Amino acid sequence: MKRSAMAPPIDTADGRNGKGNDERHKHQKHNGASKESEPFQVFEVARANELRKLVDSANAPIFGIDIHGMVNEWNFKTAEITGYSREEAYDKPLVASFIAEHFRESVQEVLDKALQGIETANYELEFDTKTKETRVLLVNASTRRDVHNNIVGVVGVAQDVTESTKHDRAVASAAKELRQLVNTANAPIFGVDSEGNVNEWNVKTAEITGFTREEAMNRPLVSLLEPSIKSVMDKALKGEETSNYAVEFKNRENETKHILLNATSRRDEHHKIVGVLGVGQDVTEVTKHDREVAAMANELRQLVNTANAPIFGIDIKGNVNEWNNKTIEITGFSQKEAMGKHLVSTFIVKQLRDSVQRVLDDALQGIETSNYELEFKTKSNESRYLLVNATTRRNADQSIVGVVGVAQDVTEAAKHDREVASIANELRQLVDTANAPIFGIDVGGTVNEWNNKTVEITGYSREEAMGKTLVSTFIVKKLRCSVQRVLDNALQGIETSNYELEFRTKSNQIRYLLVNATTRRDADANIIGVVGVAQDVTEAAKHDREVAAMANELRQLVDTANAPIFGIDVNGLVNEWNDKTAEITGYSKIFALGKPLVPTFIMPELQISVQYVLDQALHGNETSNYELEFRSALHEIRYLLVNATTRRDAENNIVGVVGVAQDVTETKSNDRAVAAMASELRQLVETANAPIFGIDCHGNVNEWNQKTAEITGYSKQEAIDKPLVSTFIVPQLRKSVQEVMMNA
Structure with a gap:
């Protein structure tokens, strides 16, 4: 670093308190100088004193050495800067005593040159002060000569640049740090000159673009990035800076990259625009994520x-x-x-x-x-x-x-449930109010059905009978084994008609019942008990009442969950399997994903038709309310009513099929149960040991079982739709029977 330093001329011989002037004065006397030269000598002494005063009080540090390197000049400013007084400094070796160790060799070289007559201007050195601080001086090293022009030492006239040096070093350090920060920044930073050629290209920019700094420098920016960036750079070269400008470009590997760019005008010390600095943010992954989220949102919205x-x-x-x-x-x-x-x-x-x-x-x-x-x-x-x-x-x-x-x-389903509930309620009422005793047991032989007529005949209330063992509690001892065999047979599906047994009533009387022991089954045809429909033959009177019918315990069709949703990709592999589908099929989502839907989960006899529906949906032809059978993990069959909807990506390309379903397994089971119950009731009515007949609201026959046909001799075909009273009742009873019918 070079700076200017003014060195006031010193013409004393040895620089020590004006002694050179005295010597010169003596020399002039020895040479016989005339008295006329004395005014000039006085003037020279005065000038020397003035120069001494100027040196001592100068605002610049001035120091000097003799030919041996010993200090022989040390003005007040030097004393102030170093902390060493003139007395402490004089006759000390300058370099060894006052110069910072790492500068001694170069300073000695400068002084040696000056002692050879080769002067040095603006040399920077460091002084060690008395307080162990370092002071930086910018020195002019001038050769010192006597009146005979002999070199007698060196004078250094200096400028204290300690503070400016500290500032310069701080600026240099900051510049170095900024350069390192730019080069190693995680954000892409690049710059162009006023011609649009690259003059800044950090490591991150090289990484994103695929072009090294060496390849990029001095090339037009538009040849490396998207040409549309030129308009942004041109604006910045005119002072119109741009923030958060989205740039999409292909890198060297032809990958698409997205950066968010701030283009800032670059100016020199005169505030003239000399280029543009671009600081970017790599938003490639964020942009991809945003597009994926948008596509997903669009798909979900479509779904x-x-x-x-x-x-x-x-x-x-x-x-x-x-x-x-x-x-x-x-x-x-x-x-x-x-x-x-x-x-x-x-x-x-x-x-x-x-x-x-x-x-x-x-x-x-x-x-x-x-x-x-x-x-x-x-x-x-x-x-x-x-x-x-x-x-x-x-x-x-x-x-x-x-x-x-x-x-x-x-x-x-609600309408269907209400209809089923109405039927169940009607059947329950029919069972409870039937004129025939109806009772039932579960597979353990415990009473679980006990209608009003049974209560009336036995004397035991429903509450007293329910949960009791039928045979040991209500059957006379001598018949228990045979009755138990009849019930056991019925629990094996072997039914018995017109079996006579003796009930012991609460009042210890015996009631004789003619019983049909009918196997009781659930909707899946599993045996769950026995129903006995009986006729009390204890009394002589025949009871022409409606036949008792057993109530079938209907399952309420309640789909308590959200609709099962499953899906496949274009290859027919499962890629969607919600909790309800897992619950229904018994297959977890982990098991199902990636499996081929049709061969893995669909019943063999439906696989071709289901595959056809899915193939149609994969061509954009959707299907509503298609019924299919799923095979569960427990090898059960689940019936689903499915809408097969084409699944599309954000570009409307078909990527699979989504099935939104309704589990109708219970509905189908209910339908079979109702049919089974109706069939059972019809069988009971037709085969009952008691004559059962019925009329409609006009008095015409609409029910005529086998026993009635047997007793009357009229077949069912002959009796149906005939007026009951006028056709089959003896004249003397018609009026009373008509009244009974009207009351009913």
């Missing part, structure tokens, strides 16, 4: 809108903000008509509004509800029954923003 299950939602104020196609279809209200309307007050039947509001309020507090049944009022004022899961809806910050209801339309 919601086209799902076979009605899906609707509300905001925190209870106003509708979600209303899919299935909800439109069921309610008759379009999305435009529904959106923004208050769900409860607009669409829920009046008697359920309070309870539905409570469910929604709970969900808005984070308390979700599953399988809640509600009634929607449709646009045509019909009622639709939905089984709903009310799920709390949250935003990205997990704040509750509403409720989503995923439902299953159970209107038809």
